[in-house]
Amino acid sequence: MAKQKPRISFEYFPPKTAEGKSKLLEETTPALQALNPEFFSVTYGAGGTTRDSTRGVVSSIRAAGIDVAPHLSFGGDDENAVGELLDTYVERGINRLVALRGDMPSGMGASTQLVYANELVEFVRKRTGDHFQIEVAAYPEIHPESESYDSDIHFLKQKLDAGANSAITQYFYNVESYFYFLDQCAAAGIDKPIYAGIMPITNFANLARFSRNCGAEIPRWICQRVEGYGKDTDSVRKFGIEVVTQLCQTLLESGAPGIHFYTMNQVEPTRTIHANLGL
Numbered sequence: 001m002a003k004q005k006p007r008i009s010f011e012y013f014p015p016k017t018a019e020g021k022s023k024l025l026e027e028t029t030p031a032l033q034a035l036n037p038e039f040f041s042v043t044y045g046a047g048g049t050t051r052d053s054t055r056g057v058v059s060s061i062r063a064a065g066i067d068v069a070p071h072l073s074f075g076g077d078d079e080n081a082v083g084e085l086l087d088t089y090v091e092r093g094i095n096r097l098v099a100l101r102g103d104m105p106s107g108m109g110a111s112t113q114l115v116y117a118n119e120l121v122e123f124v125r126k127r128t129g130d131h132f133q134i135e136v137a138a139y140p141e142i143h144p145e146s147e148s149y150d151s152d153i154h155f156l157k158q159k160l161d162a163g164a165n166s167a168i169t170q171y172f173y174n175v176e177s178y179f180y181f182l183d184q185c186a187a188a189g190i191d192k193p194i195y196a197g198i199m200p201i202t203n204f205a206n207l208a209r210f211s212r213n214c215g216a217e218i219p220r221w222i223c224q225r226v227e228g229y230g231k232d233t234d235s236v237r238k239f240g241i242e243v244v245t246q247l248c249q250t251l252l253e254s255g256a257p258g259i260h261f262y263t264m265n266q267v268e269p270t271r272t273i274h275a276n277l278g279l
C-alpha cells in the first residue's frame, strides 16, 4: 500500500505590533503557504492575554482562503466569553481548533482555577457539534505537572475521548521518547493520530530557558555542540538545521503521521528543513 503523505502544519504566535502582524501576513504566510501545509495555527496567550490578537490574525489568514486553527483555552474566562469567541470563529469560516488548558501568566496564577483541556473539548462539542476539527496537546516527555507517566496518558485519552480528533506533541529532540510514547498510547487504547511537534533551532539560549519549564529536554550532546560554537551563529544555524532535518527524517521514515513546526513566526529555518525532507 502506498505510504500516506505526512500532514504538515505551521504554528505562529500573535505578533505584538502592527508591523509584526503585517510581516507575518504579507511575507511569512505566503512563503510558508507555498509549502502546501494542511493548516496554520495561532497560539493563545497564557490566561487569554492574546484573545483579540489571536482572533485578528486567524481571521486575516482565513480571509485569505487559508485553513487556520486558533489555539484556545478558558484562561480566566467564563463559558459566555469562550462561547462568543467560538461563535465568531464559526461565522468567519474557521473550522479547526487547538484546545488547551493553558497556563496562567506569572503573577496571575493563584486566583483563577484553570479548566482542564478535556472539559474545554466537551464544551466545544456541546456548543458547536462537529463543526471543529479539534487538536489537543500531548507530551512524549510527559507534562511537568503530571503525577506519573501513566496518568498523563490517561488524561490524554480522556481529552481525545471527549471528542478531540487528534493530538500534537510538545517539541522533543529525543526521537525514542516519541515512539515509546506512541506505543504506550496505543497500549492504553488511543487510536487517534499523534502528530510530532518540532521546534527548529533558532535562538538556542531562549530555547534552553523555555525547555526547562515546559517538559521538553534538549539532549546533552546538542547543548555541548552548540556551546562549542560559542558566538559562531552561522555554525549553530547549520548544526540546528542538520539535527532537526535528521529528527524529522527519522520520524517520517518510522511512521509519524505528520509534523507540526513551531515556526516562531519565521520562514527560516523551517523552509530549509522542509526542503531537505523532499516533501
Ligand code: FAD
Pocket: 042, 043, 044, 045, 046, 047, 071, 072, 098, 099, 100, 101, 102, 103, 115, 116, 117, 118, 136, 137, 138, 143, 144, 145, 146, 147, 151, 152, 155, 159, 168, 169, 170, 171, 197
Ligand atoms: P491538560 O491536558 O488539561 O493537562 C494539564 C495537566 O493536568 C497534565 O499534567 C495532565 O496530566 C493533568 N490533567 C489533565 N486533565 C486532568 C483532569 N481532568 N484531572 C486532573 N488532572 C488532569 N499554552 C498556551 O498558553 N497557549 C497556547 O496556544 C499553547 N499551545 C500549545 C500547543 C501545543 C501543541 C502544545 C503541546 C502546548 C501548547 N501550550 C500552549 C502549552 C500548554 O498550554 C501547557 O503545557 C499547559 O500547562 C497544559 O495544557 P494542556 O492542554 O496540555 O492541559
